[in-house]
Amino acid sequence: EDKVVQSPLSLVVHEGDTVTLNCSYEVTNFRSLLWYKQEKKAPTFLFMLTSSGIEKKSGRLSSILDKKELFSILNITATQTGDSAIYLCAVEVSGTYKYIFGTGTRLKVLA
C-alpha cells in the first residue's frame, strides 16, 4: 500500500531557530514530491521535487529529495511566527495525477 509519512508530527520552536521537517514515502509509481504549507484554509504550494539531490530554495525555505532513500526534507531557517502552520508533503503517483498526502507536521514558532 502506498504511504507517505512525515515527522515530527508536531514541533514548537522559538523565532530564529532552524527546523528540518522530514517526509518519507513508499509509493509504487513515483512521479514527484510536493511540499505545501497549510494555515487556515487550503494548502499553498511550496516546492515540487522530481530529481534527487537538487536543492530547491525560496527565501528561507529549501527542500531536497533523495529518491534512493525515498525521503525529502524541508528546511526553514531563521523561523518567524508567520511560519507557524501545518506543513504537508504529498507524492504524486505517476500516470494518475493522484496525490498521496503525508500526515503533516504542525509547526508552531513562538515569539
Place this chain on the structure above:
Amino acid sequence: GAVVSQHPSWVICKSGTSVKIECRSLDFQATTMFWYRQFPKQSLMLMATSNEGSKATYEQGVEKDKFLINHASLTLSTLTVTSAHPEDSSFYICSAIGGPYNEQFFGPGTRLTVL
C-alpha cells in the same frame, strides 16, 4: 496563476439533510478534479477522483452513495453529501488539474458542520 473556487465556504445544516458543494476552475478547463476531506489536526484524505463526463472513482472506504460526485462540465464538479450526519462534519477541499504543466490547484475549502 490558475484559480479554483469552492462554494459555499462554510455551511451548517441539520442532520438528515443533503448538502451540495461546488468546485469550479475559473480560468482553465479541468478534465480531472479531486475531492479531499480533512478532519481537525489531520492531513488531507483523498475521497474520489472526478472525471468530466464519466463516473467518479472513489477511494477505498468512501461510500459513493453517501458522497455523490458529478463532473458535468470542464469547469465544474459538485460533491453532494447525502443525508448528512454529525460525523460528516469536516473540511472538504477540491483540487483541479490544469495549466501547461498539469499542476494541481486547490480550492479554498468548504467547512461543513452537521448539527
